[in-house]
Amino acid sequence: MPNTTVLAAAEGMPEINRRRMLLGLAAASTAAAAITVASAAGCAPAEHPDAVLFRLDQEMEVAYSQMNRAAKVCKRVGRKCEKLYPPRPPKWEEPDMPEDVRVAFQAMTVKDMGTINRPAIYAAWSNEVKEQKAANNGLQQAYHAKWQEINRESGLDAAEDAFGVRVSEVDEFAKRICSIPAHTFEGMAVKLRAHVRTGGEIEKAEMYLDDYAFASIAADIRRLAGEA
Template structure:
């Protein structure tokens, strides 16, 4: 097709041939279409406010949000209760009585009836590997009664003297044990450790109850799913479980929980 010269509309402008005009119109149309697509993509993308991305996905329903808020409060309450308990233990540490030697036995690793501190933790004495084992009041009373009864069955003076000495020793141990256990109970009452333990136990119960309620709710969005996964993580940490090391189905469940959290956090990043 021959090029047709298009006269310039304004005097002084250069003349444009038809081919150059068509090329220019096509380029303009392409640029306009590209701009429209870009605007549509921008409108469909998540809107950012500062550093936070607003997702178009459905958010968690109010019941999930309320329960999870209460769960976090319960976790904070347990932390505060444990801190208060540690303060009591430090405050009363110097007044906690050591068990008299007469009511103790050398410690071993597998025995649970051992000497403890105000917190209930094994109390290992300097230079010893394990906490000492303690005779209970029932054991001390039984020994004292038994050895006293054997005195009258002695067949000679030497045997009688030995049995009298043993009976006196067991009677003394019983008296020492009664004084020790009485002082232990007095300090437990005066220090407030019983109330502190009850406060921790109540927070533990609340964490378990709220976690169960959250897990019983059906998830209807990624946000709901994220809350359920985090509730499971909180419950596991509170119970002291590390199920991820399990190679069976229990480990699968906990690793799945971690994957859910990773995916949901990635979706909201």
């Protein structure tokens, strides 16, 4: 009914009656709105018992993709750095003791080993070995310093730090997912995916008895969840 008709019909009413009519219309409108909301709520599907796991699964998939992208960056920058690394110095190994030095060494007493009474031939060889080892240590330290410099300036250190952050994010999602009880096979499948995304294996190259049991259970869960 148009508002003009309602107002016209109400003009002859006492003020109190007009007020009651307006209040009645407002109450009716509120009740109708409440019924509409209640009906909509009644028609809405019930939330899945594993809805929280599904949401975390989707969020973990995003974090997992970001982790993989960060890993690719590390590999790309790492290959660039490998072309810049200097030759690695050989690992130092103590040389074999010459026979004449061995004879002099075997003739020494325990007391002679820590004094200036050591045979000259043995003392000379021992000092030479120490100098060789110190020189090799210097080469190793210089190589390591250059290696660190290349990694830092080429962006490998920053890339690895970023990758570490992404790995921690994925691990945190796995912990949250595994801390929530699953109510359906679909929810259990979410936990299997979390296990794989964090580097876990279901079917290993070398399987033991308990590995076969876990792989069989995982296959059953996936099949019953409709993922097989």
